[in-house]
């Protein structure tokens with residue numbers, strides 16, 4: 001799939017923008033703070049309705065404006081789809097072929113994107129939250145059912161946390177309502193963990209050979225799901241459900257005194273092992289970068305397998321962070337098959353053929369000064 005055109009109105013530092021793209025590589029060049037990342041973010045948000053760098057949608061609306069819009073035409077195998085996202089201070093609306101979608105889960109997944117930015121290089125070393133976000137965003141693109149489960153889970157989690165805060169300050173120790181919410185939460189938790197585990201298995205099937213290849217067959221990558229509860233068999237869902245209920249019961253007093261839910265998928269993590277050692281603790285910076293790169297390349301292949309078409313790749317400021325060898329590996333892997341957007345302050349350091357033949361878009365102060373398409 002590829003995006004043919006993009007229109008922005010009141011998005012970040014863009015007042016109005018109309019751009020056409022090439023179906024292979026588009027390079028966005030500009031000095032710092034001109035709007036390169038903003039442009040990448042708009043494509044990401046058009047696909048996933050959420051930003052990769054803020055959880056506050058209002059931040060994306062141009063200052064002093066009431067709303068912002070992103071529109072684009074997506075070319076899929078044998079159809080084109082018009083996508084539109086309207087951001088306003090009251091919330092957001094998503095339209096497919098001009099029809100408003102009542103549920104965002106019906107919209108997300110129509111356009112698939114993979115973003116690779118410098119912060120992804122911290123996927124291994126960063127906080128568990130970064131890895132959970134990675135899981136949720138990537139899995140959500142290929143599984144609307146997962147997105148639905150996740151939103152149900154988050155709704156109950158909020159109710160449960162607010163009840164825990166009430167119990168924290170009251171003398172009343174009536175836990176009946178807490179038990180009801182725990183049972184509801186656990187039902188969704190088990191389904192989320194189940195989906196995450198099968199996703200990780202697929203991801204590993206792709207990432208492992210890629211990692212071996214980048215490391216010249218010297219390293220073996222393994223991805224392990226680390227739940228917040230003690231459970232010996234993550235494939236036995238009935239047992240997992242029982243364990244959740246048991247361990248929630250044991251944590252009850254601690255949860256009340258902290259006023260928050262301490263167990264569940266919102267506390268789970270991923271562990272990356274290279275040659276049977278945890279890369280987070282023992283890996284060199286190079287191994288961590290190879291892991292992040294392998295995961296991103298694996299995601300591209302996984303989406304192709306799941307949806308039948310390659311996603312759009314957004315490389316935001318990341319090429320300069322990779323050494324020549326990893327840079328070449330990445331560009332060779334996507335060459336002539338994945339529509340790619342690259343941001344950079346200069347193309348001088350990038351020797352690859354792909355970049356030399358690219359559509360160059362020059363950005364300055366939220367305006368395109370030339371789009372050589």
Ligand SMILES: Nc1ncnc2c1ncn2[C@@H]1O[C@H](COP(=O)(O)OP(=O)(O)OP(=O)(O)O)[C@@H](O)[C@H]1O
Pocket residue numbers: 011012013014030031032033034035036037038039059060061062063317345
């Ligand atoms: N909501 C907004 N309204 C107007 N301008 C905004 C808004 N949010 C951010 N900006 C402006 O956008 C600019 C930053 O753009 P962007 O992050 O795309 O930079 P960039 O070109 O990627 O630069 P760098 O190479 O430093 O990453 C800043 O000048 C910032 O003030």
